[in-house]
Amino acid sequence: xxxxxxxxxxxxxxxxxxxxxxxxxxxxxxxxxxxxxxxxxxxxxxxxxxxxxxxxxxxxxxxxxxxxxxxxxxxxxxxxxxxxxxxxxxxxxxxxxxxxxxxxxxxxxxxxxxxxxxxxxxxxxxxxxxxxxxxxxxxxxxxxxxxxxxxxxxxxxxxxxxxxxxxxxxxxxxxxxxxxxxxxxxxxxxxxxxxxxxxxxxxxxxxxxxxxxxxxxxxxxxxxxxxxxxxxxxxxxxxxxxxxxxxxxxxxxxxxxxxxxxxxxxxxxxxxxxxxxxx
Amino acid sequence: xxxxxxxxxxxxxxxxxxxxxxxxxxxxxxxxxxxxxxxxxxxxxxxxxxxxxxxxxxxxxxxxxxxxxxxxxxxxxxxxxxxxxxxxxxxxxxxxxxxxxxxxxxxxxxxxxxxxxxxxxxxxxxxxxxxxxxxxxxxxxxxxxxxxxxxxxxxxxxxxxxxxxxxxxxxxxxxxxxxxxxxxxxxxxxxxxxxxxxxxxxxxxxxxxxxxxxxxxxxxxxxxxxxxxxxxxxxxxxxxxxxxxxxxxxxxxxxxxxxxxxxxxxxxxxxxxxxxxxx
Numbered sequence: 001x002x003x004x005x006x007x008x009x010x011x012x013x014x015x016x017x018x019x020x021x022x023x024x025x026x027x028x029x030x031x032x033x034x035x036x037x038x039x040x041x042x043x044x045x046x047x048x049x050x051x052x053x054x055x056x057x058x059x060x061x062x063x064x065x066x067x068x069x070x071x072x073x074x075x076x077x078x079x080x081x082x083x084x085x086x087x088x089x090x091x092x093x094x095x096x097x098x099x100x101x102x103x104x105x106x107x108x109x110x111x112x113x114x115x116x117x118x119x120x121x122x123x124x125x126x127x128x129x130x131x132x133x134x135x136x137x138x139x140x141x142x143x144x145x146x147x148x149x150x151x152x153x154x155x156x157x158x159x160x161x162x163x164x165x166x167x168x169x170x171x172x173x174x175x176x177x178x179x180x181x182x183x184x185x186x187x188x189x190x191x192x193x194x195x196x197x198x199x200x201x202x203x204x205x206x207x208x209x210x211x212x213x214x215x216x217x218x219x220x221x222x223x224x225x226x227x228x229x230x231x232x233x234x235x236x237x238x239x240x241x242x243x244x245x246x247x248x249x250x251x252x253x254x255x256x257x258x259x260x261x262x263x264x265x266x267x268x269x270x271x272x273x274x275x276x277x278x279x
Numbered sequence: 280x281x282x283x284x285x286x287x288x289x290x291x292x293x294x295x296x297x298x299x300x301x302x303x304x305x306x307x308x309x310x311x312x313x314x315x316x317x318x319x320x321x322x323x324x325x326x327x328x329x330x331x332x333x334x335x336x337x338x339x340x341x342x343x344x345x346x347x348x349x350x351x352x353x354x355x356x357x358x359x360x361x362x363x364x365x366x367x368x369x370x371x372x373x374x375x376x377x378x379x380x381x382x383x384x385x386x387x388x389x390x391x392x393x394x395x396x397x398x399x400x401x402x403x404x405x406x407x408x409x410x411x412x413x414x415x416x417x418x419x420x421x422x423x424x425x426x427x428x429x430x431x432x433x434x435x436x437x438x439x440x441x442x443x444x445x446x447x448x449x450x451x452x453x454x455x456x457x458x459x460x461x462x463x464x465x466x467x468x469x470x471x472x473x474x475x476x477x478x479x480x481x482x483x484x485x486x487x488x489x490x491x492x493x494x495x496x497x498x499x500x501x502x503x504x505x506x507x508x509x510x511x512x513x514x515x516x517x518x519x520x521x522x523x524x525x526x527x528x529x530x531x532x533x534x535x536x537x538x539x540x541x542x543x544x545x546x547x548x549x550x551x552x553x554x555x556x557x558x
Contacts, residue, residue: 118485138485178485180476185487188467190546191523195516197459198553206397206417206457208464211490216550220543224536231531237474238528242521244470249517252510257503264499267469271495274477 001025001157004050004058006073008036010121011090012064013129016045018161021131025157028054036126045129056080060154062115063089066225071100074112081110086150088115092178093229094142094171102144111150114142114171116178117163122217134162142171179233186223187238189216280304280436283329283337285352287315289400290369291343292408295324297440300410304436307333315405324408335359339433341394342368345504350379353391360389365429367394371457372508373421373450381423390429393421393450395457396442401496413441419457421450458512465502466517468495 003019005012008031016027029046031037040046048054055061061081063070070089081087087110091097094114105112119137121128139158143151155166169177193216227234251260282298284291287310295306308325310316319325327333334340340360342349349368360366366389370376373393384391398416400407418437422430434445448456472495506513530539 120486177476177479180474181488182485184471184474185485185491186543187524187527188471188491188520189487190543191520191527192463192467193546193550193553194523195459195463195519197455197516198549200456206461206464207399208468208494209460211493212464212467213550214490215487216546217554218543218547220540220547223543224540227531227539228534228536231534235528235531237476238524238531240474241467241470242524242528244473245466245517245521245524248466248470249514249521252506252514252517255507255510257507260506261499261503264465264469264497264502267472267495268497268499270477271472271492274472275496 001059002028002054002057004028004030004055004061005046005064006030006050006061007032007064007069008040008045008126008129009064010124010126010128010133011117011119012062013040013045013126014119014131014133015062015064015090015117015161016040017043017129017131018134019157020045020047022160022162023157028058031126039126052077052080056082058082059085060157061085061087063087063091065089065091066222067091067093067097067229068225071097074101074104078104078108081108083109084111086111086113086146086154088113088154090115090117092116092182092226094140094174096229098142098144098171106145111146113146113151113154114144114174115154116140116142116174117158118182122215124219124222132162134158136164137162138165138167139163140167140169140174142169142174144171175230176233179230179237183223183227183230183234184237184241186215186218187227187234188241189213190218192216280338281307281333281336282436283307283309283334283340284325284343285309285329285340286311286343286348287319287324287405287408288343289403289405289407289412290396290398291341292319292324292405293398293410293412294341294343294369294396294440295319296322296408296410297413298436299324299326301439301441302436307337310405318405331356331359335361337361338364339436340364340366342366342370344368344370345501346370346372346376346508347504350376353380353383357383357387360387362388363390365390365392365425365433367392367433369394369396371395371461371505373419373453375508377421377423377450385424390425392425392430392433393423393453394433395419395421395453396437397461401494403498403501411441413437415443416441417444417446418442419446419448419453421448421453423450454509455512458509458516462502462506462509462513463516463520465494465497466506466513467520468492469497471495
């Protein structure tokens with residue numbers, strides 16, 4: 001296949017490196033920063049810099065931009081994508097992208113599949129991209145049109161570059177679950193680190209603290225856009241945990257050991273159930 | 280030295296194994312469950328089962344019980360501890376223990392040092408105890424009386440069994456910091472897992488979700504006691520994060536990108552500062 005990759009940041013750059021490493025597909029790359037394109041070329045992460053002419057021949061276009069930029073790119077290039085080729089975005093929110101892109105795809109005769117590679121780092125940009133980023137990761141696909149063969153085609157590609165878990169979901173299911181598993185984690189981690197006690201904790205640092213604050217180190221531009229593209233599901237999660245936290249606080253203030261123990265037991269059991277340890 | 284270890288659970292059992300592995304001290308162990316004592320003896324984690332007579336000859340007594348049980352044990356055996364010997368508890372809260380034990384130590388002529396080994400597992404009991412549990416861990420000591428030589432003596436022991444960071448704090452400083460670095464983490468993790476979305480997240484599981492919910496798998500009896508021994512500092516932390524979470528929720532509901540970005544940026548910068556990446 002001829003594969004175009006739009007945006008050679010952490011995700012796009014890693015896709016390029018992983019595809020070159022693990023498959024014999026030809027990779028064409030585009031980045032708004034031409035120094036990045038040159039670096040990708042020099043390092044062999046891409047075979048050639050992408051042009052509109054090449055794009056019109058590509059069988060698969062992977063778009064690794066922020067959501068609005070991804071939609072804008074597809075809108076701008078809609079007449080250039082090869083008919084029946086697949087266009088797949090890698091954005092962390094799916095409804096807002098799919099909703100806008102699907103009518104364009106239908107009109108122009110290309111196949112659009114929403115995608116979300118569940119992989120990341122606390123760093124961004126091509127310099128941190130690595131061919132093993134997707135090893136054992138999950139890829140969520142939100143295909144709503146297109147044939148099973150098309151989905152199989154991208155599934156094979158993603159499996160070849162390291163993903164071990166390919167999930168199919170609707171854009172809505174995706175956005176609801178991601179609000180809980182990823183977006184809420186970033187909000188909580190960010191809120192956690194801002195305790196006045198944090199500034200003097202050196203040396204007391206426990207493993208639990210490290211886990212709870214790891215993702216506070218985030219790219220605020222990207223996450224602001226992702227959060228504002230998923231406001232209902234995310235605020236439902238934030239308000240939910242804030243409400244639940246108050247239950248613990250209340251039980252402790254009341255010195256109510258029985259309630260506190262029950263709250264903790266419930267959490268332990270839910271965690272064990274979700275992790276598949278009890279049924 | 281002759282070392283007595285009271286309570287051969289995860290912490291006491293690991294102390295026993297680590298001391299036997301790394302030093303030539305003699306270890307005597309006591310557990311309320313005599314099957315555990317026999318197992319510890321068979322596995323060579325202790326040299327002998329502890330008796331009152333042996334306790335009266337020990338140079339150091341490590342108490343690895345829950346806080347109330349630790350205080351009760353010391354009160355009961357106060358006349359047996361060897362004069363000038365060191366008694367050190369391993370409880371996760373320090374004011375409530377130190378406050379009660381220090382007058383007893385003064386009266387009976389033994390040296391009491393509060394201790395908190397910052398190590399643990401999601402499992403408890405002797406069967407999970409391991410000699411490497413304290414590798415690269417922090418040990419917090421809260422000595423308020425006693426000589427520098429006594430503190431040096433326990434410091435040398437803890438360094439020999441793997442601790443790489445020995446911190447000295449007042450019991451109050453300890454309890455405030457632990458409320459933030461450890462207790463709050465357990466409360467947040469427990470509250471996090473209870474989202475209604477959690478039950479259907481399988482396959483979407485991101486690394487951030489895993490980190491945020493790891494310590495939800497806790498021993499509710501132990502943590503209920505620890506939380507209720509530190510209610511003011513802990514509820515201050517819980518209420519603080521709940522309040523901060525509302526700021527994010529408000530900004531998202533208002534579609535206020537500027538405020539949201541500033542909240543996230545502040546968290547990222549605080550995290551980087553605390554981790555020593557910016558100054």
